[in-house]
Amino acid sequence: MSTIVLATINARYIHSAMGLRCLAASLGSLEHVVVEYTMRQNAVDIAADLLAREPTIVGLGVYIWNVRLTLDVVALLRALAPSLTVVLGGPEVSHEPSDPADWQPIVQQAHYTVRGEGETAFRGLCEALLAGTPPDSRMIDGGLPELSRLPLPYALYTDSDIANRVLYVEASRGCPYRCEFCLSALDTGVRSVPLESLFAAFDDLLDRGATRFKFVDRTFNLNIAKSTRILQFFLDRLRPGLSVHFEMVPDRLPESLRALLKVFPAGVVQLEVGLQTLDAATGRKISRRQNLDRARDNITWLRQQTGVHIHADLIAGLPGEDLATFARGFDTLLSWGPQEIQLGILKRLRGAPITRYDHLLTWSEAPPYEVLASDALDFPTLLHLRRVAKVWDRVGNSGNFVESTPLLWADAPSPFFALSDFTRSLVRQVGQTHSISLLRLLWLVYDFLVDERGLDPERVRSTLERDYTRSGRTRVPRRLQGPSETCTPRAAWRQERHQGSAAPTAAGPASPHAPVVR
Numbered sequence: 001m002s003t004i005v006l007a008t009i010n011a012r013y014i015h016s017a018m019g020l021r022c023l024a025a026s027l028g029s030l031e032h033v034v035v036e037y038t039m040r041q042n043a044v045d046i047a048a049d050l051l052a053r054e055p056t057i058v059g060l061g062v063y064i065w066n067v068r069l070t071l072d073v074v075a076l077l078r079a080l081a082p083s084l085t086v087v088l089g090g091p092e093v094s095h096e097p098s099d100p101a102d103w104q105p106i107v108q109q110a111h112y113t114v115r116g117e118g119e120t121a122f123r124g125l126c127e128a129l130l131a132g133t134p135p136d137s138r139m140i141d142g143g144l145p146e147l148s149r150l151p152l153p154y155a156l157y158t159d160s161d162i163a164n165r166v167l168y169v170e171a172s173r174g175c176p177y178r179c180e181f182c183l184s185a186l187d188t189g190v191r192s193v194p195l196e197s198l199f200a201a202f203d204d205l206l207d208r209g210a211t212r213f214k215f216v217d218r219t220f221n222l223n224i225a226k227s228t229r230i231l232q233f234f235l236d237r238l239r240p241g242l243s244v245h246f247e248m249v250p251d252r253l254p255e256s257l258r259a260l261l262k263v264f265p266a267g268v269v270q271l272e273v274g275l276q277t278l279d280a281a282t283g284r285k286i287s288r289r290q291n292l293d294r295a296r297d298n299i300t301w302l303r304q305q306t307g308v309h310i311h312a313d314l315i316a317g318l319p320g321e322d323l324a325t326f327a328r329g330f331d332t333l334l335s336w337g338p339q340e341i342q343l344g345i346l347k348r349l350r351g352a353p354i355t356r357y358d359h360l361l362t363w364s365e366a367p368p369y370e371v372l373a374s375d376a377l378d379f380p381t382l383l384h385l386r387r388v389a390k391v392w393d394r395v396g397n398s399g400n401f402v403e404s405t406p407l408l409w410a411d412a413p414s415p416f417f418a419l420s421d422f423t424r425s426l427v428r429q430v431g432q433t434h435s436i437s438l439l440r441l442l443w444l445v446y447d448f449l450v451d452e453r454g455l456d457p458e459r460v461r462s463t464l465e466r467d468y469t470r471s472g473r474t475r476v477p478r479r480l481q482g483p484s485e486t487c488t489p490r491a492a493w494r495q496e497r498h499q500g501s502a503a504p505t506a507a508g509p510a511s512p513h514a515p516v517v518r
């Protein structure tokens with residue numbers, strides 16, 4: 001039995017809910033437990049598990065990916081345990097209208113909702129509820145707690161978390177930029193966690209065997225002096241399996257950061273580079289400021305001079321950006337050489353200023369609230385772009401087709417439109433872009449390259465064979481077997497499959513034989 005149960009539904013088991021642990025750390029001596037579920041579970045099982053703990057208060061973290069399932073859980077809790085108090089928090093419920101009649105269903109069902117950062121407000125609410133003095137308002141403002149006064153949550157990561165999950169951490173909150181599609185546009189500034197206490201907590205995690213750290217800071221490289229200290233901290237503590245992930249402003253990479261990044265072994269540092277658009281006019285329309293020339297120089301330098309793994313983002317469906325412009329942005333970014341390009345569809349995050357373009361954008365009413373049509377892209381085009389994005393993730397981003405992917409657009413004027421052609425071919429044959437096995441996908445790539453692109457069958461076969469054996473697969477399908485077979489006696493992570501591969505270009509692979517990861 002726990003008086004307070006803090007819970008959320010993660011997208012995948014490997015994710016860990018840092019927000020719950022921040023709340024738990026702030027509860028101090030109040031009796032509580034943290035429980036995490038995944039989207040693979042159903043509402044009845046989740047509700048049953050929560051009720052079996054006999055809580056007085058259940059706090060639920062609500063996000064764009066779990067709001068539907070969480071709504072079902074809340075409905076069950078209210079029906080089965082009327083005396084239980086349900087409290088919501090998280091970005092999906094932090095920007096409700098002032099009139100309760102306009103609140104979304106999950107907020108109307110819950111007893112209380114904490115808006116924004118909840119560490120201080122949630123503890124105060126729990127104390128009031130347990131003392132029998134509940135507040136009159138159902139909407140509680142979380143405010144902006146002083147980060148130096150909040151207890152750090154990292155000791156609450158269990159040994160199982162450390163062994164099996166990515167550990168989410170933060171050195172700052174807030175963002176100085178005002179990109180209108182992002183909730184960070186509402187931030188009033190950037191606040192920092194004192195590095196001395198942060199490093200002490202990280203040392204404890206490392207001593208316990210932690211190796212995977214993912215910083216949730218919006219702008220890791222905003223404060224260069226602080227970024228340098230963080231990089232140096234991990235450089236001084238290199239160990240097998242260490243992986244550190246940061247979100248990076250792409251046009252800000254001074255020499256002090258370059259010097260450190262150059263020293264890290266390949267694959268240790270992963271940078272998420274949110275470009276979103278490479279069209280200056282579109283960027284101005286959504287208040288996104290970035291120097292694209294510097295971004296290009298920084299990304300190409302990172303690829304040529306370091307072992308950093310780069311994950312770059314583009315968004316389709318932004319107001320005013322048509323298909324040709326988006327395709328040109330993809331082709332340009334591809335030429336810069338990031339190992340992964342995440343193609344996303346614009347989402348209508350609650351509270352984000354992008355709503356001022358609602359007259360130009362048609363949104364889905366269901367999570368994740370993706371744009372269905374824009375002033376520059378009709379519904380069929382955006383539907384196709386969703387399919388392109390899924391196919392690209394399976395082929396271009398997965399690391400399973402490092403050498404084969406550039407063959408899709410060999411001698412073609414536009415890599416994007418060649419990828420688009422492959423997507424149409426795949427959908428025509430399979431009828432979907434999901435639940436396609438690796439072997440089936442391999443044959444689809446082979447047939448497209450040989451039958452539709454007219455490439456030499458032996459060239460395609462040998463390239464696919466090298467890709468297939470790159471991560472240690474020893475049983476080569478008969479259709480791929482050539483005069484000789486090579487393999488590597490171990491499996492590789494997705495990022496490792498990209499290591500050693502040059503950036504793909506419109507002319508095909510930069511080298512005829514990408515080295516096998518060993």
